[in-house]
Amino acid sequence: MAETTEDLQTLSLDAWHRSRGARMVPFAGYSMPVQYEGVIAEHVWTRTNAGLFDVSHMGQLTFHGDRVDAGLETLLPGELQLLKDGRLRYSMLLDDNGGIIDDLMATRRADHFYVVVNGATKHGDIEQFERRLPKGVVLDHMKEQALLALQGPRAAEVLETLAPGVSDLSFMQGAAFNFAGTPAWISRSGYTGEDGFEISVAGNAVEAVADALTAHEAVKPIGLGARDSLRLEAGLPLYGHDLDTNTTPVMADLQFAIQKRRRSEGGFAGDMRILAELENGAAQKRVGLNVEGRQPVREGALILDSEGTEVGRITSGTFSPTLQRPIAMGYVAAPLAEAGTVLKVEQRGKLFEASVTPMPFVPHRYHRKQGA
């Protein structure tokens, strides 16, 4: 760990986490709660009740200006011009070679866009946006804003009592709410594969919001450890591990995030390469792997074909608390990305049998309205 404790930033909820028994670790330049009672218990709680995550380290940005949607489309491959008010879109900030600088959520909020980026990359992202966006698009970093996520099958029932109306949101939709007197921007979204919400409130109001949520018997605070195992079961990539500037949206199997008009028109950073990859496929592909036995394989382990030739690398791996077996994701040569392909993983001199499997590992349970 290169990070030292002296330059760590503290979350608005720092004392709140500590008083609830959190073990704090350095992450993305912040002192963050990695676990409270234990990763597996917190993971299972989120899948069966409702887990409260403090993700205030993430960057909350707004973009204003004339033709802000078209401006953002120069760096993001997603369809933003047709995105309706109050709708979210998963997208990526790309470099000029189509490499992924960050992945993000963009929401149209009336005359502007609200964008949430990863904590570890937010300062670099802001520099990129400021340098590369067309003149006339103005970025604001809401540094004083906190962000909570309430995730799990009981999230809607709990949040409805505190912010009436939230249960009418459908997956990937957001709106302004009154959370027990506090103005909050709430969206139905998250990073666990469960139904759930992300709640953006002023940093000086977040403690009251966290207290109100955890006063409910269905809600417990959940640390970064379970956040990682939950998102891995959901097949969701983690920036800096499964995604980086050496990967493109097509390599990362995120082509769903490049909508029809963008595919035909291009007009985004790295479009030449990415449109060619959409047409012809990429040389490597992100895949899910089921690993034999009980021992997890970790980031950095080599993936070998049946001849023992290196064909890729593991980018994330853990023991799945839901499935009670190891799961992993990694990149392999495209011809080996087919589901059912049997591969080997080499870790610390030991070989593990692994087979390519469709993701998510654990089915998503998003709240999608019929016809929405």
Add this chain to the structure above:
Amino acid sequence: MSLHFTGEHEWIRVEGDVGTVGISNHAQEALGDIVFVEVPEGGRSLNKGDDAAVVESVKAASDVYSPVAGEVIEGNPALADDPALVNRDPEGEGWFFKIRLADTSELDGLMDEAKYREWVKTL
């Protein structure tokens, strides 16, 4: 019987020339939920400080080193199916392996229980 600890948080409980080795309560707390343990097989000979076992939590893998030189008598067969036993009873039923010590004087270089518990409080 005597109980000794290493600076890497292994313990060894010795009777005659047979030692039982495991990881301390502090170590299991630091690791969190343990999901996999690989223990050495009987007959393997180990030097002091050799990688003897692997313990994996949800988050990460760690090596367990042999506190002494000797020949492994057996690994704990219970850990393959129930690795969480290390979390529940790290200094008892969650032992990793038994070893026949080559040289009991190696124990002199380890911490006794009182010294270890005091030291752990400072970490």
